Amino acid sequence: MQQILTAHPPFNFDSTVRSHGWYQLAPIQYDAEQKVLYKPEQLDNGKVILLEVREHSEGIIAASPTQLTPAEHAEVVQKLRWMFLLDIDLSDFYALADHEPRLAHCRSKAYGRLLRSMTLFEDVVRVMMTTNIQWSGTKRLVGKLVEHFGTPLSQAATATTVDRAFPTPSAIAACYEVTQRGLGLGYRAPYLLKLARGIANNEINLEVFRDAQMATDPLRKELLKLPGIGPYAAATLLGILGRYDYIGVDSEAVSSVSRYFYGGQAVGEKEVYAIFGKWGKYKALAYWFWDFSGMQRSPIEQYDAKKSDS
DNA sequence: TTCCAGGGGTAGA
């Protein structure tokens, strides 16, 4: 299988892949030098294929060593368009960013797309594994989940060392909590189990989160109902879903805002929103792609001046 | 040893 998929311009493959940490988590493997992303993916019919995705002048080019049926091919195309946000139009964001020196780089670098997983379950679990843990721990936990519960490739591949797809809800739902405890998931174990079992027995339907017609706030409320998903995780997932009204305020966000806008004094969510709130429906993108480099450590006075301008 | 991480759930106000 080989397929070119066009993207709504501007598009940059490497910017999209590295837009946030997902490309470092199993079962994704990214060859930064060759700019090839490898992703084992389990199709709806259970078959696990390896996808190799590269940059293309018009978007991306995807290949798989496996022969696909027309239905499988269609599924892969749809999942790739979702994963790389090929259809998103960020021109409104760029129009705003052009006038902010610390965001003006976004248009030329095609910043703004936040890489997604192909299934919502994978994204929810990944975000869950970022809570109250260091990034190295997130990588470890997601790696263990894939290793332990992921389905192996249907056809052996040599291009990558990752040979399993991300686990399905039912694969996780079928295990005991103590099994997960053994993986070092800590207090996240019961949340993950509850999520997986909820999906497996149709009590939880993640597909509603793809509904573009649904307003952001009701969507956020639904996300907050998921086990193990609180304000930070919901905001992060909203960003992945293409809604940027909320900022995933984690220790890093607090630290950056404290350092660069409040002279190092202790701040919270309120202060993060005080700084980035003016970006309206693009708050999360403004924060995430903000160029903090070279910023003076204590421009709290500059911020106050800026605030009185607006 | 202590603190804390890309926080969430719960109880009580």
Added chain:
DNA sequence: TCTACCCATGGA
């Protein structure tokens, strides 16, 4: 809605 407290695990 806000706060205090507890939650497991591993890294620094």
